[in-house]
Amino acid sequence: MADPIKLAYFMAVKEGASYLGGLLVTDTSGIPLDFRYTEPITPTRLQGILYGKSLEPHLKEEVIQKTLLKELKTPPDLFIISATELAGGWSGDAKYPVLAVQKSQESPLAKVGDAFRAGPRELLIQLSEGAAPLRVVFAASVDASAQEQAVVKLLEAGYHMDLAEPLERVTAALQSLVVKEA
Amino acid sequence: MFGRVKDAMADATETLRRAFAGLKVSELSPEPFHLNAGGMLALAADPRAGLEPPVATCTGMRLLREAVQGRALPPFHAELQAETGWARWGAEAEVIHMTALEGGQAARVAVPPLPRRAVVLGRVDPPARPLSRRFSEPLPQPSTRRMDPGLPSRAAEAGLEAMLSLAVPIRGENIQHLPKGLWMRYSLQLVRGTGENVRNLEVLGLFRIPRKGVADLRHDPSQGRILVRLDSSAIRAPRVPFILARRKDDGSLLSCFVEES
Numbered sequence: 001m002a003d004p005i006k007l008a009y010f011m012a013v014k015e016g017a018s019y020l021g022g023l024l025v026t027d028t029s030g031i032p033l034d035f036r037y038t039e040p041i042t043p044t045r046l047q048g049i050l051y052g053k054s055l056e057p058h059l060k061e062e063v064i065q066k067t068l069l070k071e072l073k074t075p076p077d078l079f080i081i082s083a084t085e086l087a088g089g090w091s092g093d094a095k096y097p098v099l100a101v102q103k104s105q106e107s108p109l110a111k112v113g114d115a116f117r118a119g120p121r122e123l124l125i126q127l128s129e130g131a132a133p134l135r136v137v138f139a140a141s142v143d144a145s146a147q148e149q150a151v152v153k154l155l156e157a158g159y160h161m162d163l164a165e166p167l168e169r170v171t172a173a174l175q176s177l178v179v180k181e182a
Numbered sequence: 183m184f185g186r187v188k189d190a191m192a193d194a195t196e197t198l199r200r201a202f203a204g205l206k207v208s209e210l211s212p213e214p215f216h217l218n219a220g221g222m223l224a225l226a227a228d229p230r231a232g233l234e235p236p237v238a239t240c241t242g243m244r245l246l247r248e249a250v251q252g253r254a255l256p257p258f259h260a261e262l263q264a265e266t267g268w269a270r271w272g273a274e275a276e277v278i279h280m281t282a283l284e285g286g287q288a289a290r291v292a293v294p295p296l297p298r299r300a301v302v303l304g305r306v307d308p309p310a311r312p313l314s315r316r317f318s319e320p321l322p323q324p325s326t327r328r329m330d331p332g333l334p335s336r337a338a339e340a341g342l343e344a345m346l347s348l349a350v351p352i353r354g355e356n357i358q359h360l361p362k363g364l365w366m367r368y369s370l371q372l373v374r375g376t377g378e379n380v381r382n383l384e385v386l387g388l389f390r391i392p393r394k395g396v397a398d399l400r401h402d403p404s405q406g407r408i409l410v411r412l413d414s415s416a417i418r419a420p421r422v423p424f425i426l427a428r429r430k431d432d433g434s435l436l437s438c439f440v441e442e443s
Contacts, residue, residue: 023338024345029352029390029421031412035345036338043333051333063333071338112356129356160390161353162407173345 004028005153007163008076008096010068011170012060012085015178018042019056021064022170022177025076030161035170036071037177038064057088077153082167083137090139097150098139101163104132112159115151120144125151127158134163342414349409351402354387354426368440372425375438383436386426392416393439401426401435 005028012021018040025034041059048055079096086100109116109126116124116133121140124133136154138147157163357365368388373380386401389408395416400409408426427436 022341027421030350031352031392031416031421032342032345032350033417035340035342037341037344038338039336041333041336047333059333063336067336068338128353159353160355162351165351169345169348169350172348173341176347177341177344 005078005157006033006074006076007157007166008072008079009166009170010065010079010081011167011174012064013171013174014056015040015175018178019059019064020174020178021060021068022174023065023068023072024166024170024173025072026161026166028157028160030166034072035173036068037174038067040178060085061090078150080163080167086137086139097142097146099142099150100137101154102135102137103164104135106133106135109133113155115155121147123147123151125154125158127155127163134158342417346412346414346416349398349400349411351405351407351409352389352391353405353407354389355423357385357388360388368423368425371440372427372436372438375440376427376436378427378429378436382430383427384430386428386435389424389426390421391424392419393422394419399437 007026007028009024009026010021012019019042020038020040022035022037024032026032041063043051043055043059051058076096079098081090081098081100083100083102086098090098104124106124108130109124112126112129114126114133118124118135121138121142123136123138125136126133134154136151138150142150154163360368369380369385372383372385376383386403387406387408391399391408391410392412392415395413396410397413398409398411402409423440423442425438425440428434429436
């Protein structure tokens with residue numbers, strides 16, 4: 001029997017002047033298997049000046065994401081981040097297929113399980129009957145064959161769960177942690 | 183014309199009469215006149231003599247009897263005055279003989295050197311000469327400090343409990359896509375498990391949830407899913423099919439786990 005698919009959802013948020021991130025690993029039902037988060041990192045004013053615009057990407061990709069990935073005991077099958085982070089030019093770890101999922105307004109595809117390639121890195125996949133297809137955007141580091149394998153796993157997981165929802169849960173959990181620590 | 187004047191006069195008369203008709207007349211008793219009989223001097227006439235008759239005075243003139251001796255005026259005498267200047271002018275220019283230049287005793291005069299320094303005159307010394315002092319204390323040498331601009335790496339914290347406090351949405355499987363035999367087996371288990379007549383049951387969905395550790399469960403009919411709140415025991419529990427149904431007569435919910443094989 002094949003190993004169950006594990007989906008890793010990464011989200012880094014800025015709360016006030018602090019940055020913190022969380023990594024949620026779920027099964028194909030969306031049930032949490034593991035959740036790790038970093039303590040809030042508050043850069044000093046001098047660090048903000050020295051790093052400039054590269055402060056936020058550096059914090060998210062080099063500091064927060066790498067710290068969280070070190071804590072993973074087993075590698076995830078898919079590494080899902082927000083579409084905003086991916087559009088900003090994700091240059092993180094390429095060990096896993098990095099992608100973003102997004103609800104679309106497109107008309108449904110013919111049947112559940114269909115996939116439509118909208119671009120070299122972008123696909124529409126039909127996960128449930130009659131609903132709008134899900135938009136999947138891969139990072140530049142994911143080649144075509146890796147994309148095909150990832151789509152198969154997405155279809156399998158999407159049959160049981162809302163693939164985009166866990167990112168909202170990670171954000172809500174991080175915000176609740178910030179409030180708790182404050 | 184004349185009539186108008188007459189009328190105007192009549193009007194004026196009447197106006198004056200009316201104006202003075204209402205005047206209060208006070209009767210005053212006039213004081214009696216007293217005659218102050220002051221004596222007046224009678225006019226007197228000073229008799230003046232009449233004009234004196236012109237008197238002719240006869241003044242006799244004195245005759246020049248003594249002859250005045252007249253003096254004769256002296257006659258003019260022409261005198262020739264000598265004028266030397268006029269004479270020189272008349273004799274034209276005077277030749278002036280100048281003595282020739284002769285070599286005298288020459289002496290070399292040394293040019294005095296220019297003063298090397300201008301002498302300032304009239305310098306007034308200040309009343310008090312300021313003393314210059316040397317500030318010998320050096321500025322403190324700044325020490326260099328090193329600050330690592332590297333951002334601190336924070337350890338990751340396990341926060342599964344925080345994550346489990348959030349409801350997990352689980353989407354229902356499409357029953358229509360299930361094999362018919364499998365669905366019949368599930369239906370039979372549902373009837374057995376709930377003890378309800380199958381005709382009185384409306385199946386809301388088939389979900390795969392952890393066998394244990396489900397702390398709360400809510401149905402979300404708008405999206406065909408259930409929201410479950412789990413505890414930590416649910417993480418390692420196996421996922422099993424779970425049927426959620428509703429009684430048709432009273433709308434109450436029923437549920438049961440079903441066996442896959």
